Every structure is written in structure tokens, then in C-alpha cells.
Amino acid sequence: MLAGVLRRLLRTLVTLLVSSFLIFAALYLTPGSPLAFLTHGHSLSPEAIHSIEAQYHLNKPFLERYWLWLTGLLHGDLGRSTITREPVTTLLSPRIGVTLLLVAMGALLIVSGGIVLGVLAGVRGRRTDGVVLTVTTIGLAIPSFVTATILINYLALKLGWFPVYGAGSGFADRVWHLTLPAISLALGLVAYVALITRAAVRVEMGSDHSETARSRGLREGLVIRRHVVRNALLPIVTVSGITVASLVAGVAVVEKAYELPGIGAYLVDSVSNNDFPVVQAICLILVVVYVVVNAVVDVTYLLLDPRLRTGRR
């Protein structure tokens, strides 16, 4: 078990190192220099250009720049934004809070909504199934920025129940501000999780052990709880895990639509401004989150399925 955990940890570290190199290399190859945006297109004196280049190591060879960045990273130094000249850590910490809460609220909606709808459709069949299937298919088909536009127009502008933009301040206010964004973020993915759940439940409903349980005279409710849902959980957890991990990367669209100061929207802005240190840091954070969520899913497997715990890996 310990060896397995260590191996997994090592694999994670290698993944991070490789992705950090890829991120750095990709940005190195991006056309355009951060200097351009920095000066809004005004020309600078050669001395000033030289000092900026020295400050951001723009004049050093590629591998040396990567090495400087990597060693800084190990000291918790993500560099300075070329646009605002502030440390990247200072810039990111308030934004990470917004994105995390948004993702958490979205994940809660996706997992609870998706599983409830999916189980309902899988177990009830017929009419419920038809309704859930139709609604979720529509949900899947609507992109999140469209949902955002519709929600803002009706719930925020017409009815005035929710704010039009921004993230608010203080916890309650923030949750209120993030409700519509979380719904926009979740809608399509609720549908996705619901469809997978429905399929998994369907398979388990007709499985041998469920049939056996029924033939032994167990009540349907008990069969569903003990035999159907429990066994169906494995694919559901996998899909929920991947979905939540992809939320973090996909959050940019919703953050942009609601003008939220989160890391997704910041990534988009920083990419268009060639603010390399910020882009590198956010990409790295996204990779870390993805890897961590996957690790959590792996561990959940072990807890859910005793067969995976003993011997087999």
C-alpha cells in the first residue's frame, strides 16, 4: 500500500515537472513580447527597455529562464506580473478564493443534481425517464455563456433577484453573487452526470445480483439502495471527479460572462496581454488541481470497492 502511494506521488511529481516545462516552452514560443502591452504601444528609451528585459530575464536563454522560474517556484516565488509589476502570488490569492467557491458551488449542484436526476430516471423508467432525458439533453446542448445571458436577463435585470455582475464581498454576499454563475456553470454538466448515472443505474437494475435479491423477496427500495446505487457508484464517482476537475479549467467562460475576478477570467486576460508570469502560474495551478482531484477519485475508489483494496492494483 505504502509503496503504491509513493509510486503515485512520484508519478504526480513527474507529471507536474513535465507539464511545467511544457507550459513554459509554449509561452516562450508565443509570438509577441510582453513589452508591447506594457507600454501600450508607446516607444521606450533603450535604457528602459534594457532594464525591463533584465528584470524579467527576457534577455536570457530559454533553459536558463526556465531554471530561474523553476527554482523561484520552489521558494514560493511565482514571479512578478509584467503588466502590474505586482508579485503573482499577491495577484492570485484573492482570485483563487472566488474561483474555488464558484467551483465548489458548481460541483455541489452538479453532483447532487446529476445523481438525483440520474437515479430517478434510471429507477422510475418510462415517463420520468423521458422527462429527465429531454431536460438533460437540452441542458447539455446549451453552452454556459448562453445560460449566463438568459439568467442575467431574467433573474438579474428583469426581476432584480440577483446582482448583474461581480463577486461581492463577505461570505453571504459572495454566495449570493455566485449563485447565477454556479448555475450557468453546472447546467450542462448536471445533464452529463445525470446521463451517466442513469445508464449505470440501468445496468445495475438488470444485473444478476439485483435480480437475485428481488427473487429472494427483498423490498425494491432496499434493492435499489444496497445493490443498485452502491454498485453504480463507481462510474458515477469517476465521471463526477473528471467533471469537477474540468470545471476548474472551464470556469473562464462563466467568469468572463459575469465579470468575476477569478483565475479563469484572469488567465484569458493575461494570455491576451502576454503577461507570461501570470499565465504560467495559473496554468500550473490548473494542472495541480487536476492531478489532485484525480488522486482523490483514485482514493475514493479504494474506499468504495473493497476488491481494489486487497492485493490488486
Added chain:
Amino acid sequence: MFDQWKKRWEMRSIAAISALLALAIAGCGGSSSNSTSSTSSTAASPFHPAGVTVTPTTPTSSSTVSQVTWDEPYGEPASLDPLKSYALPENTVLSNTCDALLRTGPELHLQPGLASSYTHPTATTWVFKIRQGVHFWDGQPLTVSDVVYSLNRHLNPKLGTFYTAWVADIKSIAQSGPQEVTLTTKVPDVMVAQMMASGLGTVIEKAYAEAKGEAYGTASGGIMCSGPFEFKSWQTGQQLTLTRNPSYWDAALEPKVQTLVFKFITDTTTLTNALSSGAIDGTYEVPIQGIPQLGSAGKMYYGLSTNQGILQPIQKTGLSTNVKVREALSMVIDRSGIAKTVFQGLAVPELAAVPPDSFSYATQQYQQWYLGVGTPTTPNVTAARKLVEEAGNPKTAMTIGIQQGDSQSAQVATAIQSAAKSIGLDMQVKALPTAQYVELIFNEKARAGIDWTTGNNNYIDQAEPLQVLYYWSRSNSPYNLDGFANSEVDSLFAQARAQNNPSQRATLAIKALQLWVKPVNNIPLYIYPERLFMNKRITGAPSSFSTFLYYPWAAELGGT
């Protein structure tokens, strides 16, 4: 000295009225207007759109307000250091926090600022009398040494000012008396005074700036100035908060807003929603598509603007340098159509690449020239085809570079593309990422494969047509990208910038401008008045373009 401006302004008014009369006689002035104001007109005119009243000021506010939330539609400032503020987001904030020696008033003429007056004793010297009794927010007195320090920072090449083009001609800035600063230029230049209303003439506290070093003007380093609004906090990505300076030196501009919050919403839809729901109280540069939705939430105001839309050639070689091709293209672009559809009637065709709201002196002279350049407002395909034929029916493709996400310029570029097609020219449109688009101006490599560019950053800072020559026609200007070089234009320009007499200066400027527009350089496209929105709660902000950059406009803001 300020009397001179006043007189100049009166002259402008008289000139404008006579121009209006002349137009009415010529039959293109629409209904006869007996308005005595030079800048207010709802009739169709070649300078402002029909149905739009251009008023440099808005109804005066009478009450105080605890908070006003304002938007920056071009995004968050990168810095509040005057050295690095030479763009709309930065100057919109800086104009309220940090005083400059002079101000650009609502009608685009210069006003005294930290300098109570100035003289121009010799062709190359400017003497500014510095106001006494001004204090920074921390209570320290503003001294001549702060002024000399602030202005000289621009001359230090290591600090990297964005005003490089302007400081190139400044020789020295030094104290010359107890309350007096003398600026010496290398060549005679009347534009220097106007630049003292910009970041170039902005004064910061020396002790504070030296203590902060590199961090001065950043979100964490903050700033220390004497303006009507104090810097309170700046959460990057979220908002920038200013509070009222209770002891502002200018009694006429006592701020009525307790807290002024800047937001950085750039998305048209979100901004429109925020304005119509009242989440944001007001903004300059209101996105045109959103105006119909703002309806009952508040009021739109239209001000003077030295902004313009041009099609700028940016290559020294290739088809875009062919004079006949340029002329044909300029002839066939549907300027009226662009103004009507892309700008929904809130723009008018530009007839020469010099924004006419910049004609702040010798107005009649300039206007007469402008109207006589002869740029057509609707396509003249036959004549243009003939020119293309004379050019040998070239088949090479040309490319217009626009900024990604700038849907307005995308529409304009598409209109130009179809105009080019109608005379057999192959024009491509390429959307460039922001960073690369900005880089077009000073990096020749970034310009590779792009022949033309159009966008919304071709404004001139002040109401001085000479600035057009300064930026685009001078053979050694960093903004002159197509290599236009005409020694006669250069010499006329040098004479004009040395000329203190407005009418004589205009005569020289017009000669130079005529030589510059004749072979068609920057192709004029459209001009539009500044668009300002304030919701029902607030009023007072001046509505002109340079004014919100170089005048403490928020000090006029208050309750309705």
C-alpha cells in the same frame, strides 16, 4: 497668459458662428440655427452627427453623494505612475488624483492647474508660476522641488517614461525663482504648454516616490499627490477606490462625492447590464450597441472629441504605398454607410485625417481647409476603378490588422474589404491578439504581412491640429510607420510649432497638412463625439474627450 486663451476661445466662437452661417448659405447646414454656442448643435453638420447635441458640460450637480461607481471600459490601469500613464484607463483615474501644471478644460482649452500662470519669454523657454499653499494628501506642502523632481523623472531614460517622443525635444526643467519653474526646449515648440496638462506635467510627492521606488504607482505601493480625490485602495482585478480630499486647494472644484469606485468591466453586454441596473453609475466611452438599452436608467451626453477612426498604412514597401491605390481606396470607402450602420448614426464621415474638434483656434481657417480636402462620403466607384487601372490592376493581396475582440473595427474593416473588392483590390482582414496588435506600432517584425491597421487609438491628446503632424508626418516620428518623408512638410511644421500667433500658425499648419493629405497617407474614416452616460442619481461630469483624461472631472460629479 490665460487671458490669451480666453480671447482665443471667443475668437473660436465667433469663427464657428460664421462658419455655420457660411454652411447655411452653402445649403448644407440644414435648418438655420441661431444658437450662440459654438459647440451645441442638433442640426446635421460635417462635424457632429445629426440629432445629437454636443455639450462640453452637463447640468451642474447640487448635492453630495456618498458613493459613485464608475467604469473603465478599456480595462484596469496598469500603473498610476504618471510616467507610465499615457492611455485612457490610467489617465481617467490620474486626472482626479494627481494635479498637473495645467488642465484641459471641458471646451478643450487650457486652464491653470498647479501653475497659476505661465509666460513664454523666449522661443524656447516656458516659465511656470507654481501655486502656493497646495498640500499633498499627507499634509506635506507641495513645493517647487516636488515639481522639478516630478517633471525631471521623464527626462531620466532609466525610468522609462512612455512620453519618449515628447521629452526628446525638452532640454531641461529647473527651478528659476522661489515659486517658479523654467522649462527649456531644444527647438521652439508651442505644444509644450498643452503637454503640461498631461502625465508629462503631473506632480507627485518627491519624498513618497523616492521611498516607494519601483513600487510607486502600483496597487500595493500607491501614490501621493494633491488632487481632489485621494488614493484609498486598489484590489487588482476588482476595483480601485478613491475618497474625497476634504482640503483640496481649488475651492471651485470641491469634490461632492465621498467615495469614488472604479470598476474595470470591458465586456459590452455586462457593462450595459450594469449601467441599466444601476450597479454602475456612469462611464465615458459608452459602447454604442448598449445605448438603446440604457433608456430610462439615466442620460446620455455627447462631448467634443479629438478621437478619430483612420485606416493607417504601416508598411514602407508593397502595394499599400502606391499612391493611386491609396487614393482609389479612399475614394471608394462608404464613409456614410460606416457612420450609419457601424456607429448607428453616432459618427460622421471624416474628411481629412485631422479630427475637426481639435480646431480650437483659427477655427474658420481650419474648417474651411478641412471641408475643402474633397474626400467623398459615398463611394465613387468609376473614378476609383480608373485609378486602379492606372496602377496596373494589381492582384497582390493587402491585409488590414485589427485588434481581436474589437467588433466595431472588425465591421469597419469588413466594409473596407468589400469596398476594395468593388474596384478589384484584394483586401484581407486579420484579427491580432491584443499584445501583437499593440506591438504593430513599434516593432517592425510584428508588422510583417500587415499593410494597414484600423482601431480606436488614433486620438490626439489635445485640441491642436499640429499634433497630427507631430505624430504621423514628421519623418523621424516613431508613429510615422509608412516612411512618409517630405522636407517641406517638416520645415513648415517646424515653423508652425514656433509660431505664437494662432492665425499664422494655422496658415503654416494647413500648408503642411495639405501636403500630407494630398498623396493620401492616413485614410480618414469617421469621427464621433465623446459618449458619456450618468444615471439618474448623478450629474456634473464634463463630457469631452481630453477633459476626462486631463482635468479633475470627478470633482464636478455629484447628486442631481
